[in-house]
Amino acid sequence: MTFELRSAEVIAVGSELLGSTRLDTNSLFISRTLASLGILLKAKAVVGDDRALLRDLFALAITRSDLVVVTGGLGPTDDDLTREAVTDALGIPMSEDEAITAGIRNRFARRGMVMPALNRKQAMVPEGATALNNPNGSAPGLFIIAGEKIALLLPGPPRELQPMLNALCQPDGLLGARAGLARLHSVSIFTTGLSESHVEELTQPLYARWRDAPEPIETTVLATPGQVELHLTLRSGDAVGAKATLDDARGELVKALGLFAFSTDGRQLPHVVGELLQARGLTLAAAESCTGGLLMARMTDVAGSSGYVRGGVVAYSNELKVQLLGVDQAAIETHGAVSEPTAAAMADGVHDRTQADVCVAITGIAGPSGGTDAKPVGTVVIATRVTGHPLSVRTHVFPGGRDMVRFQATQTAIEGVRRILLAASAARP
Amino acid sequence: MTFELRSAEVIAVGSELLGSTRLDTNSLFISRTLASLGILLKAKAVVGDDRALLRDLFALAITRSDLVVVTGGLGPTDDDLTREAVTDALGIPMSEDEAITAGIRNRFARRGMVMPALNRKQAMVPEGATALNNPNGSAPGLFIIAGEKIALLLPGPPRELQPMLNALCQPDGLLGARAGLARLHSVSIFTTGLSESHVEELTQPLYARWRDAPEPIETTVLATPGQVELHLTLRSGDAVGAKATLDDARGELVKALGLFAFSTDGRQLPHVVGELLQARGLTLAAAESCTGGLLMARMTDVAGSSGYVRGGVVAYSNELKVQLLGVDQAAIETHGAVSEPTAAAMADGVHDRTQADVCVAITGIAGPSGGTDAKPVGTVVIATRVTGHPLSVRTHVFPGGRDMVRFQATQTAIEGVRRILLAASAARP
Numbered sequence: 001m002t003f004e005l006r007s008a009e010v011i012a013v014g015s016e017l018l019g020s021t022r023l024d025t026n027s028l029f030i031s032r033t034l035a036s037l038g039i040l041l042k043a044k045a046v047v048g049d050d051r052a053l054l055r056d057l058f059a060l061a062i063t064r065s066d067l068v069v070v071t072g073g074l075g076p077t078d079d080d081l082t083r084e085a086v087t088d089a090l091g092i093p094m095s096e097d098e099a100i101t102a103g104i105r106n107r108f109a110r111r112g113m114v115m116p117a118l119n120r121k122q123a124m125v126p127e128g129a130t131a132l133n134n135p136n137g138s139a140p141g142l143f144i145i146a147g148e149k150i151a152l153l154l155p156g157p158p159r160e161l162q163p164m165l166n167a168l169c170q171p172d173g174l175l176g177a178r179a180g181l182a183r184l185h186s187v188s189i190f191t192t193g194l195s196e197s198h199v200e201e202l203t204q205p206l207y208a209r210w211r212d213a214p215e216p217i218e219t220t221v222l223a224t225p226g227q228v229e230l231h232l233t234l235r236s237g238d239a240v241g242a243k244a245t246l247d248d249a250r251g252e253l254v255k256a257l258g259l260f261a262f263s264t265d266g267r268q269l270p271h272v273v274g275e276l277l278q279a280r281g282l283t284l285a286a287a288e289s290c291t292g293g294l295l296m297a298r299m300t301d302v303a304g305s306s307g308y309v310r311g312g313v314v315a316y317s318n319e320l321k322v323q324l325l326g327v328d329q330a331a332i333e334t335h336g337a338v339s340e341p342t343a344a345a346m347a348d349g350v351h352d353r354t355q356a357d358v359c360v361a362i363t364g365i366a367g368p369s370g371g372t373d374a375k376p377v378g379t380v381v382i383a384t385r386v387t388g389h390p391l392s393v394r395t396h397v398f399p400g401g402r403d404m405v406r407f408q409a410t411q412t413a414i415e416g417v418r419r420i421l422l423a424a425s426a427a428r429p
Numbered sequence: 430m431t432f433e434l435r436s437a438e439v440i441a442v443g444s445e446l447l448g449s450t451r452l453d454t455n456s457l458f459i460s461r462t463l464a465s466l467g468i469l470l471k472a473k474a475v476v477g478d479d480r481a482l483l484r485d486l487f488a489l490a491i492t493r494s495d496l497v498v499v500t501g502g503l504g505p506t507d508d509d510l511t512r513e514a515v516t517d518a519l520g521i522p523m524s525e526d527e528a529i530t531a532g533i534r535n536r537f538a539r540r541g542m543v544m545p546a547l548n549r550k551q552a553m554v555p556e557g558a559t560a561l562n563n564p565n566g567s568a569p570g571l572f573i574i575a576g577e578k579i580a581l582l583l584p585g586p587p588r589e590l591q592p593m594l595n596a597l598c599q600p601d602g603l604l605g606a607r608a609g610l611a612r613l614h615s616v617s618i619f620t621t622g623l624s625e626s627h628v629e630e631l632t633q634p635l636y637a638r639w640r641d642a643p644e645p646i647e648t649t650v651l652a653t654p655g656q657v658e659l660h661l662t663l664r665s666g667d668a669v670g671a672k673a674t675l676d677d678a679r680g681e682l683v684k685a686l687g688l689f690a691f692s693t694d695g696r697q698l699p700h701v702v703g704e705l706l707q708a709r710g711l712t713l714a715a716a717e718s719c720t721g722g723l724l725m726a727r728m729t730d731v732a733g734s735s736g737y738v739r740g741g742v743v744a745y746s747n748e749l750k751v752q753l754l755g756v757d758q759a760a761i762e763t764h765g766a767v768s769e770p771t772a773a774a775m776a777d778g779v780h781d782r783t784q785a786d787v788c789v790a791i792t793g794i795a796g797p798s799g800g801t802d803a804k805p806v807g808t809v810v811i812a813t814r815v816t817g818h819p820l821s822v823r824t825h826v827f828p829g830g831r832d833m834v835r836f837q838a839t840q841t842a843i844e845g846v847r848r849i850l851l852a853a854s855a856a857r858p
Contacts, residue, residue, distance in 0.1 A: 035449065
């Protein structure tokens with residue numbers, strides 16, 4: 001091993017990444033992959049197809065960090081300028097690598113095509129650089145070792161970049177062989193039913209202590225509507241010790257969060273509840289109004305969900321609540337489509353028709369219109385009928401726009417199923 | 430007007446944005462908003478809570494670009510360092526603004542709380558800076574005019590940042606008043622049913638011409654599974670002329686793309702088809718198996734969809750295909766659950782039960798398991814039954830993983846409805 005890589009920066013190249021429609025998502029993969037080697041991302045940047053600006057950004061990044069990964073701009077066209085900008089910055093010349101040209105020519109030949117002259121550009125290699133084979137595309141990657149720094153140039157498409165970076169991170173790869181003993185270890189806890197500040201209130205006294213430990217645990221709190229996540233990270237050279245430390249920390253946090261913590265292994269709520277259903281041999285059906293199928297779509301997004309999801313009914317119109325679910329028309333007229341009696345009748349109706357063990361009904365006002373003073377936009381009634389348990393019916397008022405209301409309604413309904421199933425296990429002798 | 434803003438850079442501050450779970454999405458909004466003023470984003474960066482690094486990045490950005498927007502790091506805690514780093518770079522001192530302190534103290538008082546001493550930090554204002562009121566949070570923004578450059582510091586949460594930036598872009602606002610005459614104008618075309626290379630083949634000869642015009646039109650092609658988008662952008666000081674040029678260009682492209690172009694105003698496919706249904710006074714119902722409710726969830730994601738979506742059935746299990754849709758058990762056994770006869774029976778069944786004018790049925794193998802040689806993962810049968818039209822039943826094989834197969838199945842089914850409705854109008858005298 002020649003030197004140790006501790007810090008990195010990523011520069012994504014491409015004018016399309018500076019518009020209002022597309023984000024550089026490669027950096028998420030790169031961040032995670034480098035973290036597994038204990039290499040910390042210090043900064044990342046996006047730059048258009050601008051040779052001088054890329055040269056300047058690269059030149060500064062390579063002085064600050066041990067590794068600079070540049071993604072994109074390796075194609076054959078005029079606006080692909082990554083090679084040129086990086087060699088400008090490092091002050092090294094380029095020449096054509098005949099073996100690469102031959103390889104690209106072969107790729108075209110296999111498709112019965114002649115390589116356009118333009119593609120020779122992709123075979124230009126900086127002096128002292130090593131080309132990296134790209135099994136999924138025509139643009140080869142390359143790396144340059146300059147002193148105790150590494151410049152790594154990778155193609156932009158994720159399906160080309162990812163296997164190339166993974167190969168470099170193997171123990172004998174360019175990056176794997178230069179990783180230090182210290183690695184980043186991490187665990188996460190997902191919660192639902194608590195606000196971000198509630199989660200902080202319950203957990204901050206715990207993680208504040210760990211911040212000052214000799215090997216500190218860093219805690220990040222991420223909040224989305226319907227879910228708050230805690231991510232713990234520890235940099236350590238002792239994998240066994242780090243795992244034990246993080247397991248302990250996670251244990252303390254889960255204890256503080258109680259039932260609000262639903263996942264400690266990255267699985268999302270529909271997956272967690274799906275496995276509970278599967279383990280208990282129970283089936284699920286739903287009757288959805290305002291969520292229009294979103295609850296069932298989320299539950300069946302999980303591979304293997306056909307083992308426990310039977311299906312159900314989307315009764316968006318009142319007629320279908322009567323025709324498909326047998327809800328009493330008079331009850332809808334008396335109490336309204338968004339009411340606890342209607343939700344209960346929807347749950348009963350879908351149970352009668354599917355015989356599923358767990359039946360969930362959702363009816364509400366997702367907005368933007370349809371709200372009243374008594375039942376504002378965001379009002380959602382959820383009824384849950386689990387065989388052997390009393391029917392649960394609750395009215396909620398969710399904040400936010402249409403999307404947020406619909407998502408929170410499904411999240412709350414799925415969480416409601418989890419709570420009933422867990423209470424059922426707790427009640428067992 | 431003192432000077433004109435033409436270029437900008439964005440720096441997002443926060444260590445959480447360097448991990449593997451979260452992207453800086455503010456930059457998309459900022460890019461779009463500045464583009465509407467003709468201010469072009471040259472680069473963007475993300476940096477952790479690192480005062481020296483932020484200072485260096487900011488110092489370089491402000492030499493290259495007219496406007497530097499720094500987002501985040503304006504909170505009250507120790508790791509909020511944006512004010513300090515920017516004033517370090519500009520070499521100006523800070524002092525407490527008593528009016529801001531009073532404002533923050535009031536916010537706490539209204540909630541019956543005493544302002545923590547920590548929050549005084551948020552009232553520190555650089556000399557010569559102007560504070561910006563933040564109606565949705567405690568961190569005020571601020572701007573500094575330095576020569577013919579502007580440093581703009583905004584809080585990170587989108588619901589705080591967006592109204593503040595919008596206000597600054599009004600004609601009399603900080604940025605609006607300094608925008609040049611040239612603005613960025615843009616239009617988009619969404620297509621489905623064609624691959625990215627097909628779209629390029631049909632359109633590239635057209636847009637290649639426009640690239641060399643005195644006021645060139647820039648074209649970006651964005652491909653996602655089930656949808657390829659063309660975005661055209663033109664920088665011009667002549668709003669009327671630009672609109673005419675872009676309208677012409679869009680017209681030529683739509684002609685080349687034919688029926689594959691479904692939207693020229695940013696509306697997504699469920700919205701476009703929803704409006705077709707609404708305009709014709711038709712109702713929609715669905716019977717979904719492998720998509721598990723995703724088609725109905727997407728259709729009802731559109732505000733106002735209760736005007737035409739009646740609902741339908743999710744028959745994920747074979748039993749429910751029989752019980753809820755009246756599909757013949759023997760037919761499922763003979764032909765399989767994923768077969769054209771079963772799909773047709775599902776469409777008929779949902780029509781019998783809902784009397785909707787347009788009935789769609791989807792049955793398929795989303796994977797990862799369940800595929801066979803004859804019916805590999807990705808096989809999806811779609812049946813569409815529109816009153817007054819012959820039943821349409823087609824078998825597709827979609828590439829990709831579970832998510833992609835499910836999404837493409839719904840996209841293809843919705844597009845199928847659009848094609849039938851358009852053919853119906855074309856057939857009218």
